[in-house]
Amino acid sequence: MKRLVCMAAIVLILVSATQAVAAISGKVANAQIALEALEHVDENWGATEGTCKRFVQIIVNSLQPNLLGSGYRSAFTTAGEEITESDLQYGDIIQTYNPNSTDDKKFEDVYHTAIFLSRSGTPGKYHVVDSNRVPPFGSTVAIGEWDPFAHAAKYGHQ
Numbered sequence: 001m002k003r004l005v006c007m008a009a010i011v012l013i014l015v016s017a018t019q020a021v022a023a024i025s026g027k028v029a030n031a032q033i034a035l036e037a038l039e040h041v042d043e044n045w046g047a048t049e050g051t052c053k054r055f056v057q058i059i060v061n062s063l064q065p066n067l068l069g070s071g072y073r074s075a076f077t078t079a080g081e082e083i084t085e086s087d088l089q090y091g092d093i094i095q096t097y098n099p100n101s102t103d104d105k106k107f108e109d110v111y112h113t114a115i116f117l118s119r120s121g122t123p124g125k126y127h128v129v130d131s132n133r134v135p136p137f138g139s140t141v142a143i144g145e146w147d148p149f150a151h152a153a154k155y156g157h158q
Helices: 009-014 030-038 052-063 148-154
Strands: 018-022 093-096 112-119 126-131 141-146
Touching: 030 052, 030 112, 030 126, 052 093, 052 112, 052 126, 093 148, 112 141, 112 148
Parallel strands: none
Antiparallel strands: 018 093, 093 112, 112 126, 126 141
């Protein structure tokens, strides 16, 4: 089944601060997204292209040109469907965001976008591929463990 995901199950825990978006409306398979992103591990994408959301957007649009728009969350939710945490699959897209924000194009510190690879064995933590999160916090694409719940809580979204 193809889908894009915006993690809704975490909504219950984080008051909508975390979303997951499954395969993009059947246009791009989850595995394709993950495999394409993994091809770029250890690459530095620069200050603009290496931001987390932009990195994921470039990966998805390389598989299905012009599929994603420019909004932080809306770029993904208009192309896919929100899912619950228990439905996460390889290649789903996880985002943390501010559920109270009225400006989808204004960046906030709570925002982060990553591609789900697997569960880490610790509840709420996942192995992901993303850009600009793993130290030294530049624009390098990396695989790492991420806890979106803790990330959202750090910015007051619990």
